[in-house]
Amino acid sequence: MFLVCLSIRLCLISHSQRLRFIEGLFKLSLRLNFMDEKIKSLKRWIQGSAADLFQEPCISDGIDVHDREDLGRHLIASKSIENRKVIIRIPRKCMLNYITILQHLAYWNPEVCFYLKGKGISPVSARSEEVIPSEKGDNEDTFRNMYKGLKLSKILNLTSTQLISWYLIMIIRRKEGSFWKHFVKVLPSLGELQTLPIVWSLDQLGSEYIKLLPDGLFQRVEKQSKSFLKDYNKVCEFTDSLDECMKVDSESFLWGWLVCNTRCIYLDLPDFLNQDSKEKFTLVPYVDFLNHTLEEHCTISVNRKFFSVSTAKSKYRPNEQLYFSYGPHTDDRLLCDYGFMLPLGENAWNDLDITDFILKLLKPPQIEFLKSINYFGDYTITKDGMSFRTEVALATSQENESSFKSDGSINSVSCPRRLKSFIDGYSDGRSYCVKSNKILDNIKKEINVTCQCRIKEVESLPGYQKNDTRLTIVKRCYLNIQLICN
Numbered sequence: 001m002f003l004v005c006l007s008i009r010l011c012l013i014s015h016s017q018r019l020r021f022i023e024g025l026f027k028l029s030l031r032l033n034f035m036d037e038k039i040k041s042l043k044r045w046i047q048g049s050a051a052d053l054f055q056e057p058c059i060s061d062g063i064d065v066h067d068r069e070d071l072g073r074h075l076i077a078s079k080s081i082e083n084r085k086v087i088i089r090i091p092r093k094c095m096l097n098y099i100t101i102l103q104h105l106a107y108w109n110p111e112v113c114f115y116l117k118g119k120g121i122s123p124v125s126a127r128s129e130e131v132i133p134s135e136k137g138d139n140e141d142t143f144r145n146m147y148k149g150l151k152l153s154k155i156l157n158l159t160s161t162q163l164i165s166w167y168l169i170m171i172i173r174r175k176e177g178s179f180w181k182h183f184v185k186v187l188p189s190l191g192e193l194q195t196l197p198i199v200w201s202l203d204q205l206g207s208e209y210i211k212l213l214p215d216g217l218f219q220r221v222e223k224q225s226k227s228f229l230k231d232y233n234k235v236c237e238f239t240d241s242l243d244e245c246m247k248v249d250s251e252s253f254l255w256g257w258l259v260c261n262t263r264c265i266y267l268d269l270p271d272f273l274n275q276d277s278k279e280k281f282t283l284v285p286y287v288d289f290l291n292h293t294l295e296e297h298c299t300i301s302v303n304r305k306f307f308s309v310s311t312a313k314s315k316y317r318p319n320e321q322l323y324f325s326y327g328p329h330t331d332d333r334l335l336c337d338y339g340f341m342l343p344l345g346e347n348a349w350n351d352l353d354i355t356d357f358i359l360k361l362l363k364p365p366q367i368e369f370l371k372s373i374n375y376f377g378d379y380t381i382t383k384d385g386m387s388f389r390t391e392v393a394l395a396t397s398q399e400n401e402s403s404f405k406s407d408g409s410i411n412s413v414s415c416p417r418r419l420k421s422f423i424d425g426y427s428d429g430r431s432y433c434v435k436s437n438k439i440l441d442n443i444k445k446e447i448n449v450t451c452q453c454r455i456k457e458v459e460s461l462p463g464y465q466k467n468d469t470r471l472t473i474v475k476r477c478y479l480n481i482q483l484i485c486n
Contacts, residue, residue, distance in 0.1 A: 293323035
């Protein structure tokens, strides 16, 4: 049936269009076949790494990796899968984190080796590094000498993000010499991460598109960019006295940094590493093919030997995609951290910060009162209504400013009895509702007008007419806001 439809389509287009269409299909076929071979190599590597643990398949024969431009690489059920079936087992040695990197560096570096043994952790064997370095030629000799010369104190001064991002680039540069070579070959290129707004800044046009984003999202991208620069500068300090092959340019580091941040899974690391809780994460091969959903489709578990993924959904049918919940994230966060958003209207966690609008309504005594009870700022609304913090702020704005009294002590401001009763939960605040809703409606109308103007501006740009994905994303961000306001 597909071939019949394809033949009809080819008959309806011009010769030049037909050639471009066939060329596109040929390139797509090559890309898929090339990726298919990489996936097979990845599965063989994972299975081989588990050979001393058990002989069962690490990757279930009921799942396949598919690759689509709109979904990226993702997992599909190739046959029916029952509930609570283990579909993926990844040996700990294949997981990429602070400890496994140190274990591999210890193979080359006596100082790191001594340090790990003192903590009861063994370095990797020569088998894990595949062959003796001298047999690999000049490239491996260079890395052997460079890794050997790394100072332990400088390594331990790096965060997980900084170390993993840098080490990913070293894996690529070592080519066939790295234990993780099969893993990095299936990671997305920087070109495949173009939906992340931080990547837009690599060209002048993209930098202008970032400025079109809604204020809250723009600020999130700015914060993310500062975090990236901080990590990049720290790695530059780390590699400053090292050989050129150990140094990284900002664009290469951005790739490693984004791979690290978009694919990390938070897992505990030993306390002796002194890593912040936000830095306790790991990259797990194959598991990163699971896309996000709000519902819990798959669950994870970790033991001394494996990282495992099991189905939690009642049953998967053939050709159904398998998902994993990344957490209760808004589309803004999903876009900045992972480069995608859920279909329009489906993300129940979407909210809109209206703090700036509410602060304009508040007088100094009211602001002091809200600060004293830790209700100042972070005023949000969703399509279902306003947060309690927002309700409290709007109720406070309706009270006479002279009714807020301070006794001079820190964080002690009295308020009208009616307001206190509402905040403490003794009343439902019904007396404030009419005016609060009217204020909120006016705020929504103002925001809606801004959204309509921005959408028209985006649609008028040449890039939008040429289907520039970045502008489609910008427009979608304003549509999300309109859904909340309407």
